Amino acid sequence: MTEKKQPQRNPVERILRMDRMPHIWCPGCGIGTVVTSFAEALRKEETDLDNIVVVSGIGCTGRVAGYMKLDSFHTTHGRAIPFATGLKLANPKTKIVVFSGDGDIAGIGGNHLIHAARRNMDMLVILVNNFNYAMTGGQVAATTPIDANASTAPFGNFEYPFNLPHLVASAGGTYIARWTALHLRRVTKSIQEALHRRGFSFIEVITPCTTLYARRNRLGDGLNLLKYYYDNSEIQHNADTKDLDITYQGKLIVGKFVDKEKPTFLDAMNQHLSKVLGDKYTPYGEVK
Amino acid sequence: MTYFGDLKPIKGEIHIEKERCKGCGFCVEYCPREVLELSDEFNKKGYHPPYIKNEDNCCYCQLCETICPEFAIFVTIKKEEDEGEKVQSRS
Amino acid sequence: MKVKKSKADPKGVLTGSHFMDGDYALAEGALAAGCRFFGGYPITPSTETAERFSERIPVVGGVFIQMEDELGSIASLIGAAWGGLKAMTVTSGPGFSLMQENIGLACMLETPLVIANVQRGGPSTGLPTLTSQQDMMQARWGSHGDYEIIALSPDSPQECFDMTIKAFNLSELFRVPVFVMTDECVGHMHEKVVIPPAEEIEIVERKWYKGPKDKYLPYKCDSDGVPFMVKTGQGYRFHTTGLTHDERGYPLLNAECQKINVQHLIDKIKNNADKIIEMEEEQIDGAEVIVLSYGITSRVAFRAVQQARKEGIKTGTIRLITVWPFPEKKIEELAKKVKAIVVPEINAGQVFLEVDRCSRNKCKVVSVPHLGGWVHNPDDIFKAIKEAVK
Numbered sequence: 001m002t003e004k005k006q007p008q009r010n011p012v013e014r015i016l017r018m019d020r021m022p023h024i025w026c027p028g029c030g031i032g033t034v035v036t037s038f039a040e041a042l043r044k045e046e047t048d049l050d051n052i053v054v055v056s057g058i059g060c061t062g063r064v065a066g067y068m069k070l071d072s073f074h075t076t077h078g079r080a081i082p083f084a085t086g087l088k089l090a091n092p093k094t095k096i097v098v099f100s101g102d103g104d105i106a107g108i109g110g111n112h113l114i115h116a117a118r119r120n121m122d123m124l125v126i127l128v129n130n131f132n133y134a135m136t137g138g139q140v141a142a143t144t145p146i147d148a149n150a151s152t153a154p155f156g157n158f159e160y161p162f163n164l165p166h167l168v169a170s171a172g173g174t175y176i177a178r179w180t181a182l183h184l185r186r187v188t189k190s191i192q193e194a195l196h197r198r199g200f201s202f203i204e205v206i207t208p209c210t211t212l213y214a215r216r217n218r219l220g221d222g223l224n225l226l227k228y229y230y231d232n233s234e235i236q237h238n239a240d241t242k243d244l245d246i247t248y249q250g251k252l253i254v255g256k257f258v259d260k261e262k263p264t265f266l267d268a269m270n271q272h273l274s275k276v277l278g279d280k281y282t283p284y285g286e287v288k
Numbered sequence: 289m290t291y292f293g294d295l296k297p298i299k300g301e302i303h304i305e306k307e308r309c310k311g312c313g314f315c316v317e318y319c320p321r322e323v324l325e326l327s328d329e330f331n332k333k334g335y336h337p338p339y340i341k342n343e344d345n346c347c348y349c350q351l352c353e354t355i356c357p358e359f360a361i362f363v364t365i366k367k368e369e370d371e372g373e374k375v376q377s378r379s
Numbered sequence: 380m381k382v383k384k385s386k387a388d389p390k391g392v393l394t395g396s397h398f399m400d401g402d403y404a405l406a407e408g409a410l411a412a413g414c415r416f417f418g419g420y421p422i423t424p425s426t427e428t429a430e431r432f433s434e435r436i437p438v439v440g441g442v443f444i445q446m447e448d449e450l451g452s453i454a455s456l457i458g459a460a461w462g463g464l465k466a467m468t469v470t471s472g473p474g475f476s477l478m479q480e481n482i483g484l485a486c487m488l489e490t491p492l493v494i495a496n497v498q499r500g501g502p503s504t505g506l507p508t509l510t511s512q513q514d515m516m517q518a519r520w521g522s523h524g525d526y527e528i529i530a531l532s533p534d535s536p537q538e539c540f541d542m543t544i545k546a547f548n549l550s551e552l553f554r555v556p557v558f559v560m561t562d563e564c565v566g567h568m569h570e571k572v573v574i575p576p577a578e579e580i581e582i583v584e585r586k587w588y589k590g591p592k593d594k595y596l597p598y599k600c601d602s603d604g605v606p607f608m609v610k611t612g613q614g615y616r617f618h619t620t621g622l623t624h625d626e627r628g629y630p631l632l633n634a635e636c637q638k639i640n641v642q643h644l645i646d647k648i649k650n651n652a653d654k655i656i657e658m659e660e661e662q663i664d665g666a667e668v669i670v671l672s673y674g675i676t677s678r679v680a681f682r683a684v685q686q687a688r689k690e691g692i693k694t695g696t697i698r699l700i701t702v703w704p705f706p707e708k709k710i711e712e713l714a715k716k717v718k719a720i721v722v723p724e725i726n727a728g729q730v731f732l733e734v735d736r737c738s739r740n741k742c743k744v745v746s747v748p749h750l751g752g753w754v755h756n757p758d759d760i761f762k763a764i765k766e767a768v769k
Contacts, residue, residue: 027310032357050614074620082451086458
């Protein structure tokens, strides 16, 4: 027996700008799934939504900031991380999440990625890796595997791609994980862990790109590629990051690889300057 | 249908935003109870949204809700008036 | 124009009489104006400002971070401004070129910040340790697209101090990046700088939004043409983007929105040009020739003007304090009354092009270029003045 129902809404809508729906992502694109995992993490952590800021760069994943009902910024290509650095240092009590793509963060923004990791800047970087520059038509990226086809590598890519967890670990990142988009609740759990901690957290989520990567490489549609990534992934927590290379349609090693404590930039600044300047220095920011 | 005497599993009620769906098929593929199937009807944008094929099978796992890239499907707990203790969902 | 003013925070004001160079004066001016974030990158001849700031900021309270490059510097500045702080950076030619894309972003997001450019010889690596004034056009047109900015030109370390405070005030008033276009000569020149007590320094507060949270529209303008600003972490849940956007800050990619959006960026400064433009004039009335200069060149030109006046040539001077927006109306009026305007600059003739344009062919406009590395020889300017009145 059913009573007269009130129209119910999807709980994730509370955190989305519904006046901008439907979003621009293709059918079968994994970015929406990652956004839902992120929203779930925020809900489970009971994060104060007024205190969290999302910064995106340019690209398909770069549009995430525009769809989230939080303080959000859509910045220039590759400069989301230094923008986030400024935001964090100006207002240390806010939690900053950089949500952007592989081309944006690891390509043009590569320098900023390694320096923010080096400084252990307190922010969470969610890098959605679809192995190409999707928004502009599927060009080869720093993460495109060898032999994959891309619009600027029409005969197959011959450049060596980045091993992103290894790069960030070498630079000094203190929380590094990699999942595929289908590892829904594991992505959520990683984001929860990262939101809970302080320091440079980096989560790489491998997602299908239906219209470009999948189509150019004849890998089916978004669903086929999503399934492929998940079925060929193997969870190896604490694996050595140097073994995490990705080959074209090869095995994907996922899991949480690095989780260690280290003073953040502001902690180190406050500790050091207090030691050297003594009473003349007042520690900066509400460092919890 | 009860288990261990009185225990009743939670059932889910699925809400589908047909007009927002882009027919990617993630929910259909990954529903563990094969509740959903892509329909033959078209929505306004020309995609085939899913329809609920086996409603009774839904156990409120919320996987479709978590996986949908379009935020077009979600599940609520189905209110039932039978007796029996309900198993609490772990979330 | 509703303007909220306050007095400077005494913590940042180094009151007293000092002997310091222009670079240091820039840093002191910033601290006095309430700047508490500096994202810099070392580049000759501006490095001393960053060094001074890094020394002083721990005691004053704030953050200094040396970013990995100028691209990171300017991006961190925009982030810091949206995080609620007053932010500044300092650079020179090559770094200025790198910053241009994000200067465009700062204009589009309508972010208040101050960028000081201690100009040096160029192009490219050029003369790192020697002076020039060759980035003047770049300050105005450096980034892609149509927009307007404000640029000031100090001629001494004292002005470096005063104009940096003015730059911060203007940036808060108009929510626009403001450039302090000094040069290596002024930057490395040691002179007396008098820093007044904090109560005598007037600071313009940021135009904070104080209304209901759910009614906040990031780009809805007030009657003065400038929208209200908020900072992160206060529950406004706002979105801003570098894409062409509407009042809500949401991207709206069509020609109508572009027209409204870009016209607003231009009008904000153009319509308020009278409130922004500042210059020093001397003996303009009845002059036969005007020497129009800015920055260090104005001090050199003064010698030439003295010589000209001794020879009986009625010479007036205009020293531009704000170079951008350019005083178009003033030059148009003046050109009808004088025989010639002489524009000495340490570049191949940049502000000269503006003077030439605005004179509408009503008088002779003579450029006295100097391609950089040193200041003019006053005799060259004097010769030009004599030639101009023939």
